[in-house]
Amino acid sequence: MFGKLNWSAIPIDQPIPLITSMVLILIILGVLGLITAKGWWPYLWREWITTVDHKRIGIMYCLLGVVMLIRGFSDAIMMRSQQALAIHAAGYLPPEHYDQIFSAHGTIMIFFAAMPMVIGMMNFVTPLQLGVRDVAFPTMNSVSFWLTAAGALLVNMSLFIGEFARTGWLPYPPLSETAYSPGVGVDYYLWAVQISGVGTLMTGINFVTTVLKMRCPGMSYLRMPMFCWTTLAASLLIVAVFPILTATLAMLSLDRFFGWHFFTNTAGGNPMMFVNLIWAWGHPEVYILVLPAFGIFSEVFSTFSGKPLFGYRSMVAATLFICIVSMMVWLHHFFTMGSGPAVNTAFGIATSVIAVGTGVKIYNWIFTMYGGRVRFSVPMLWSLGFIFTFVIGGMTGVLLAVPPADFLVHNSMFLVAHFHNVIVGGVIFGLFAGLDYWFPKAFGFRLHQGWGKATFWFAIVGFWVTFAPLYWLGLEGMTRRLQHINVEAWRPMLYVSLFGVGLLVIGVICQVVMLVVSILRRDELRDVTGDPWDGRSLEWATPSPAPFFNFAVLPNVEGEEAYWGIKLRAIETQHLSPEPKYEPIEMPANSPVGFFTAFFATVTGFSLIWQIWWLAALGLVAAFAGFVVFAWRDVHDFHVPADEVARVDRARRAAREAEIERLAQQGALP
Amino acid sequence: MPAKVRNRTFRFGLATLPALSLCGCSGVLDPAGPVGKDDATILIDALAIMLAIVIPTILLAFWMAWRYRASNSKARYRPYWSYSGRIEAVVWAIPTLTIMFLGGVIWIGSYKLDPFRPLASKTPAEEVQVVALDWKWLFIYPKEGVASVNQLVVPAATPVHFSITSASVFNIFFVPRLGTMIYAMPGMVSQLSLQADRPGTLLGQSSHFSGDGFSDMGFQVKSVPPVQFAAWAQSAGGGGPVLDGAAYAALARQSQNVKPFTYRGVAPGLFLAIATQKIAPGPGPEPQNASHAGREVASGGRR
Numbered sequence: 001m002f003g004k005l006n007w008s009a010i011p012i013d014q015p016i017p018l019i020t021s022m023v024l025i026l027i028i029l030g031v032l033g034l035i036t037a038k039g040w041w042p043y044l045w046r047e048w049i050t051t052v053d054h055k056r057i058g059i060m061y062c063l064l065g066v067v068m069l070i071r072g073f074s075d076a077i078m079m080r081s082q083q084a085l086a087i088h089a090a091g092y093l094p095p096e097h098y099d100q101i102f103s104a105h106g107t108i109m110i111f112f113a114a115m116p117m118v119i120g121m122m123n124f125v126t127p128l129q130l131g132v133r134d135v136a137f138p139t140m141n142s143v144s145f146w147l148t149a150a151g152a153l154l155v156n157m158s159l160f161i162g163e164f165a166r167t168g169w170l171p172y173p174p175l176s177e178t179a180y181s182p183g184v185g186v187d188y189y190l191w192a193v194q195i196s197g198v199g200t201l202m203t204g205i206n207f208v209t210t211v212l213k214m215r216c217p218g219m220s221y222l223r224m225p226m227f228c229w230t231t232l233a234a235s236l237l238i239v240a241v242f243p244i245l246t247a248t249l250a251m252l253s254l255d256r257f258f259g260w261h262f263f264t265n266t267a268g269g270n271p272m273m274f275v276n277l278i279w280a281w282g283h284p285e286v287y288i289l290v291l292p293a294f295g296i297f298s299e300v301f302s303t304f305s306g307k308p309l310f311g312y313r314s315m316v317a318a319t320l321f322i323c324i325v326s327m328m329v330w331l332h333h334f335f336t337m338g339s340g341p342a343v344n345t346a347f348g349i350a351t352s353v354i355a356v357g358t359g360v361k362i363y364n365w366i367f368t369m370y371g372g373r374v375r376f377s378v379p380m381l382w383s384l385g386f387i388f389t390f391v392i393g394g395m396t397g398v399l400l401a402v403p404p405a406d407f408l409v410h411n412s413m414f415l416v417a418h419f420h421n422v423i424v425g426g427v428i429f430g431l432f433a434g435l436d437y438w439f440p441k442a443f444g445f446r447l448h449q450g451w452g453k454a455t456f457w458f459a460i461v462g463f464w465v466t467f468a469p470l471y472w473l474g475l476e477g478m479t480r481r482l483q484h485i486n487v488e489a490w491r492p493m494l495y496v497s498l499f500g501v502g503l504l505v506i507g508v509i510c511q512v513v514m515l516v517v518s519i520l521r522r523d524e525l526r527d528v529t530g531d532p533w534d535g536r537s538l539e540w541a542t543p544s545p546a547p548f549f550n551f552a553v554l555p556n557v558e559g560e561e562a563y564w565g566i567k568l569r570a571i572e573t574q575h576l577s578p579e580p581k582y583e584p585i586e587m588p589a590n591s592p593v594g595f596f597t598a599f600f601a602t603v604t605g606f607s608l609i610w611q612i613w614w615l616a617a618l619g620l621v622a623a624f625a626g627f628v629v630f631a632w633r634d635v636h637d638f639h640v641p642a643d644e645v646a647r648v649d650r651a652r653r654a655a656r657e658a659e660i661e662r663l664a665q666q667g668a669l670p
Numbered sequence: 671m672p673a674k675v676r677n678r679t680f681r682f683g684l685a686t687l688p689a690l691s692l693c694g695c696s697g698v699l700d701p702a703g704p705v706g707k708d709d710a711t712i713l714i715d716a717l718a719i720m721l722a723i724v725i726p727t728i729l730l731a732f733w734m735a736w737r738y739r740a741s742n743s744k745a746r747y748r749p750y751w752s753y754s755g756r757i758e759a760v761v762w763a764i765p766t767l768t769i770m771f772l773g774g775v776i777w778i779g780s781y782k783l784d785p786f787r788p789l790a791s792k793t794p795a796e797e798v799q800v801v802a803l804d805w806k807w808l809f810i811y812p813k814e815g816v817a818s819v820n821q822l823v824v825p826a827a828t829p830v831h832f833s834i835t836s837a838s839v840f841n842i843f844f845v846p847r848l849g850t851m852i853y854a855m856p857g858m859v860s861q862l863s864l865q866a867d868r869p870g871t872l873l874g875q876s877s878h879f880s881g882d883g884f885s886d887m888g889f890q891v892k893s894v895p896p897v898q899f900a901a902w903a904q905s906a907g908g909g910g911p912v913l914d915g916a917a918y919a920a921l922a923r924q925s926q927n928v929k930p931f932t933y934r935g936v937a938p939g940l941f942l943a944i945a946t947q948k949i950a951p952g953p954g955p956e957p958q959n960a961s962h963a964g965r966e967v968a969s970g971g972r973r
Contacts, residue, residue: 095882168879174856175839175881180804180954265856265951271840272855305738308752314762336842337853338860341780348776352769359765366731367757371748373740380735387731395720398772404779405713407850408698408706411842411877476697477846481879486888 003611004184009162014097021160050590052138053548054123057145059442061120062435064149069113069428071156073508075105077501080466084498086484087491098483099166100185104155106169107189110285111196112152114423117431118292119148119203122231125438126207128539128546129225131216131555131562136209137202138588139630144199144206146598151196154605158188162609165189168481170278171252173263173271178256184609186256190249191605197246204238207231216538218557222316225537225561226302226309229316230295233323234288240327241288245281248274257611272337279330287326289423291319293430294361297383300433301365303533304380305372308561311364318357318364325354335403336410344403351401358394362387377533378452382433385460386425393421396471414474417467424463432459439518440527444545448521451514458507466500469493529659530652536564543652549587549640552649553580574660576653582646584639593630597623698846702872702893703865704789706849712779716772723768785852785862789829795863796825796899799941800834802841802854802876804924804952805883810913810941814903817913819921820889821930825899826869834860835945837922838952842877845891851877859945866893883926890930906932913937915949922952 011017035041048056078093078101085091093101127135135141158164165185167176176186211232215224251262252274261269302309309315331339331347365387374380396418400406409415432455440446473493478485485494518525530543538555539546541563559565570576604619606612699714701707738745788795799810810817822845824830834843836854844851848864854876866872876887894902911917913933918940943949 095885099879099882166882172840174951175879179951180839180881182955265838266947272858306740306747307749310752311758311761312752314758334853336851337855338785340786341784344784345777345780348780349769349773352772352776356762356765356769359768360761362727362731363757363761363764366727366734367754367761368752369731369734369738371746371751372738373747374735374738375740376735384731384735388728391724391728391731395717395724398720398769399713399716402712402716402772402776402779404709404783404850405716407783407785407852408709408713408846410851474697475699477844477873477875478697479842479844479875479877481884483882483885486886487873 001612003607003613005161005610005612009184010160011163016093016097017159024156025160045592046590049595050142050592052134052142052588052591054127054135054138054141055442055546055548055550057141058120058122058124061116061123061145061148063120064145064152065113065115065117065120065431068108068116068152070508072105072109072113073504075101075108077505079105080494080498080501083482083485084494087494088486088488089484091484093483095483096163096166099481100164102481103165103168103171103185103189104158107165107193108152108155109423110169110289111193112148112155114289114427114431115196115200116148116152118234118289118427119144119200121296121431121434121438122203122207122234122292124442125434125539126210126228126231127214128441128542128550129228129537130211130214131219131538131551131557132210132214133550133554133585134588135206136214137206139591139593140202141206142591142594143597144202144594146594147199147202147601148196150598150602150605151192151194151199153602154188154192154195154609157606158185158192162188170282172278173252173255173269173274174265176252176256177264178259179265187253187609190253190256191609194246194249194253195601195605197242197249200238201242201246204235204242207235208239211235216551216554216557218555219562220557222313223557223560223562225295226298226312226315226319227292227295227537229319230291230298233319234291237284237288237291237323237326241281241284244277245285248277248281275334275337276330279333280327283330283333284326286419286423287322289427290430291322293427293434294319296430296434296437297365297386299537300379300383300437301368303437303535304375304377304383305369306375306534307368307372308536308564309364310367310370311360312560314360315364318360322354322357325350325357329354329401332401332406335406341403348401348403352398355394355398362391377436378447378449378456379433379437379533381453381456382429382436385456386429386433389425389429389460389463390422393418393425397422409474411479412474413470413478413480416480417470417474420463420467420470424467429459432456437533438539440532440544441530441539441542442545443522444527445518445522445525446527446532448514448518448525451510451517455507455510455514458503458510462500462503462505462507464500465503466497469497469500473497528655530655531563531567536561538562541566543648543655547648549585549645552582552585552645552652570656570660571663574664576656576660579650579653582642582649584642585645586637586639588637589635591630591633593626596626600626698849700847701849702847702870703849703867705783705864706847708779708783709849712775712783716775719768719772719775723764783850785850785860787863788831789863789865791829791865793828795829795831798822798824798830798832800832800843800854801941801944802834802836802838802843802880802887803922804838804881804954805876805887805926806921806928807843807874807876807887807889808921810936811903812936812941814907815935816903816906817933817936818906819931819933820928821892821932822874822889823892823894823899823902824866825896826866826893828896829863829865832862832864833941833945834862835941837944837949838954839880840878841880841887843874844877845872845874847872848891853878856951857945857947866891869893869895869898881924883924886927907934910934913940918944918949922949924952924955 082091082093162184171186254260255262261267263269263271263274329351332351335344436447478490527544531540600619600623604616607615701710801808806820809822834854836856841854842851843854852860852862870893872891874889874891910932912935914937
C-alpha cells in the first residue's frame with residue numbers, strides 16, 4: 001500500500017535532523033496558524049498564490065531563494081564546524097549524516113537558492129525593462145514557479161522522512177546506483193531536481209519568447225538594457241541544456257527503479273557517460289547563474305556612475321560569446337580521468353578562452369566608471385566587491401583549466417574555494433546588489449543603507465577569511481568532502497575558515513536586521529518618484545511599487561537607455577510629455593493551475609521516491625487534469641478600465657511633476 | 671631529475687618554487703618527484719602569467735572608482751562618454767593575448783605531463799597495480815608477487831608505473847607531493863607514472879568521494895632506497911595471508927579505517943580479473959537493520 005514507506009523512515013534515532021525538522025514543522029504550523037487566525041487566506045490566494053503577475057512571481061522566487069539560501073548556509077556552518085572539530089576526532093556528525101549535508105548544501109544552493117533568485121530577478125525586471133506588461137506566457141510562468149517550489153519542498157521533506165542523497169550534489173554513478181546507495185536519498189535528489197528542472201525549462205522557453213517577441217515599440221535588440229541581453233543568453237542556455245539534465249537523471253532513475261544499465265558497473269553500463277552528460281548540463285548551468293548577475297552589475301555600474309555602459313555592443317558580443325563557448329568546455333571537470341593530452345588541451349584552451357569574454361566585461365565595467373560620478377551606494381559596493389572577488393576567482397578558474405595544474409588540485413579544497421569564489425563573489429554578490437537596487441521598485445521603499453553596508457563588509461571580509469584558507473588547504477593537498485581529518489597540519493587553516501563563517505553569520509544577521517529596520521522605517525525610506533537611483537532604463541519610468549499593468553501606455557523607445565532620454569527631455573522642458581489618451585488594458589486573469597499542478601507534482605514525486613505506484617499514477621493524472629481544465633477555460637483575461645489606468649498614471653505624473661518642480665527650485669536643472 | 675626543463679617559462683617557475691616551500695607548505699607546492707615538480711612549475715607559471723594582469727586590473731578598478739567618486743570635483747564628468755575604439759581594442763587584446771600565451775602553456779604542459787606517458791629514466795620502471803576498494807587501497811606488486819593494503823612502498827629515484835582500477839565506485843589515486851592524480855574507475859585501467867626522488871614518507875589519499883568510509887581512504891607512501899625495497903618485498907613474501915579468490919572476496923567487502931598489512935602471495939591475473947570485472951564488483955552496503963525504511967543507516971563494516 002505505501003511502498004517502501006513505514007514509520008522507521010522517521011529518524012527517531014538521529015537527534016539533529018529530528019530536532020531540526022520538529023522546529024521547522026512548528027514554525028510552518030505557526031505561520032499557517034497565524035495566516036488562518038488573521039484571515040489572510042483569501043488575500044494570499046487572490047494576490048499571490050494564483051497570481052500570474054511577473055513581478056509577484058519574481059518576488060516569490062526571490063523569497064524562496066532567500067529562505068533556501070539560509071537553509072543551505074546552515075548546512076555550510078555544519079560542514080565547516082564538523083571539519084574543524086573532527087581533526088583526529090569523530091566530530092559531531094557521523095559520515096552517513098555529514099554526507100547528506102554536503103550533498104544537500106550543493107543541491108539546495110544551486111537549484112533552490114541561486115536559481116530561484118536569478119530567475120526571480122529575470123521575472124521581476126525583464127518585462128519592465130522591455131517596456132511590456134507581462135511575460136509571453138504568464139500562466140506558464142506561475143506553473144514554473146510552483147514546480148520549483150515543489151522541488152524545494154521535496155528536498156526539505158527528506159530531512160524528516162527518509163534521508164537525502166549521500167553522493168554529492170551531482171550523484172556520480174556507480175556510487176549513486178542502487179548497489180551502493182540503496183536508500184531513498186538519491187531518489188529524493190532525482191525527483192526534486194526533475195520537478196524543478198521542468199519548471200526551469202519552462203522559464204527558459206518563456207523568457208526566450210518574451211525577449212524575442214514582447215518588446216515595446218522602438219525597443220530594438222541593440223536598445224535593450226544589458227540585463228535583458230543576459231536574460232536572453234541565460235534563457236537560451238536553459239533551453240539548450242536543461243533537457244540534457246532531465247534525460248540524464250531519467251536514465252539514472254531507470255537504472256535505479258527498473259534495474260536498467262545505463263551507468264551501472266555491470267552489464268555494459270558506463271558511469272563515465274553520466275559524468276560527461278551531467279557536466280554538459282553542469283557547466284552551462286554556472287553561466288545560467290552568472291550571466292544575469294553580470295547583467296545586474298552592468299545596470300548598477302552605469303546607474304551609479306551616472307553614465308551609459310561603456311562599450312555596450314562589445315558587452316553584448318561578450319555575453320553571446322560566453323553563452324556559446326560555455327557549452328564547449330564541460331570536460332575540464334574531469335581532466336583527471338585520463339582523456340589524453342589532445343582532448344585535455346582542446347578543452348583546457350576552450351575553457352580559458354571564456355576568460356576573454358569575461359575579461360572584456362570587467363574592463364568595460366571599469367571604463368564605465370571613467371568620467372563618471374560614482375556613488376558608493378550599497379549596490380555599487382557589491383559591484384566593486386564583485387570585481388575584486390570575481391577577478392581572483394576567475395584567475396583560479398583558469399588555473400584549474402590548465403590540465404597539469406588541475407592534476408594537482410582537482411577536487412581539492414582549492415577547487416571548493418574557486419567555485420565559491422565565483423558563485424558567491426559573482427552570483428550571490430550580484431543578486432544582493434540587485435535586491436538592494438530593485439527593492440524599492442518592488443515594495444515602494446528603499447532598504448536601509450547603513451545596515452546594507454554593514455552586511456556588505458561582513459560578507460566580503462567573511463568570505464575571504466572563510467575561503468582564502470581553503471585555497472591554501474587545497475595546495476596542501478587536502479581533498480574535499482572529508483568527514484574527519486587525519487592530517488594535523490591542516491588544523492590552523494580549518495580554524496581560520498570556521499572563524500570566517502562566524503563573520504558571515506554576522507553578515508546574515510545584519511541583512512535580517514536591514515530588512516526589519518527598513519520595514520519599520522518604510523515611511524522615511526519611501527520612494528516617492530519611482531526613480532530612486534536616477535536610473536536609465538524603463539523600470540524607473542513606473543511608480544514604485546509598479547502597478548500590476550506596469551505601464552499605463554506602452555513607452556515608445558527612441559534610443560539606447562530608453563528612460564534616460566525621456567527624463568532628459570522632461571528636465572530640459574521642465575515638464576513631462578503631454579498626457580496620453582488612456583485606454584482600457586487587457587491583462588491575463590489569475591489562475592490556480594500552477595499551484596494545483598505543483599501540488600500534484602509533489603505528490604507524484606513523493607510517491608515515486610517511496611515507490612507508492614498507485615499514488616504516483618493518481619498524482620500524474622490529477623496534474624494532467626489540471627492542465628486540461630486550464631486549456632478549456634473560457635475567461636483568459638480581464639480589462640482594466642481606462643479610468644483606473646488614468647487614475648494610477650495621473651498619480652505618477654503628479655509625483656514626477658512635483659520632483660521637477662523641486663529640482664527647479666533647487667536650481668539643479670539646466 | 672630526468673625530465674629536462676625545456677620551456678623558458680618553466681625556469682621562472684622553478685626559481686619561485688623554493689621561495690614558496692620556505693613558507694612552510696607541505697603539499698603540492700613542495701613536490702618530492704619530477705612529475706610533481708613539473709606540475710607545480712606549470713601551476714606557478716600560469717598563476718604568475720595571470721597575476722601580471724589581474725593585479726593591475728584590480729588596482730585600476732579601485733583607482734577608477736575612487737578617482738571618479740561623486741564628491742571629487744576635480745575629476746571631469748563626461749556623462750555621454752561610452753565608447754572608444756582604441757580602449758575596446760586594448761580590452762579585447764589584453765585577455766586574448768594572455769590566453770594565447772597560456773594556451774601555449776596548456777598545450778605543451780598537457781603533452782609533456784600526460785599521465786599515461788612513461789617517465790624517461792635509465793632505471794627500469796617498477797610496476798604497481800592499484801585497486802580502489804570500499805574503503806581502502808590494494809597495491810599489487812606483480813613482479814615481486816606480493817600485495818599490500820593501505821601502504822604503498824616504492825623504491826626511491828626509480829620510476830613507478832601504476833595501473834589503476836576500482837573494484838566498486840570512482841576514486842582518485844593521489845599522492846600530493848608526487849604530483850598528478852588520476853581516477854580509479856571500475857571496468858577501466860588508468861595509467862600513471864610517478865617517481866619519488868628521495869627516501870621519505872608521504873601522504874596518499876583518495877581525491878574523489880566514494881561513500882561513508884571515504885575519509886579514511888588515506889594511505890602511507892614509503893619511498894625507500896632500492897636495496898631496502900627489495901628487502902621489504904622479500905619480507906612481505908615471507909609471511910601473512912595469500913590474496914586468493916576467497917581472501918579478495920573478504921577484502922572487497924566494505925570496511926573502514928583498515929590498518930596496513932601485506933599479502934605474501936597474489937593469485938595470478940587477479941588485477942586483470944578485477945579490471946575486466948571477471949570478478950563481480952564490490953558488494954556495496956550490507957544493512958545491519960533492514961527495517962529502516964529508505965535509510966542506509968548501516969555503514970558496512972565500521973568497527
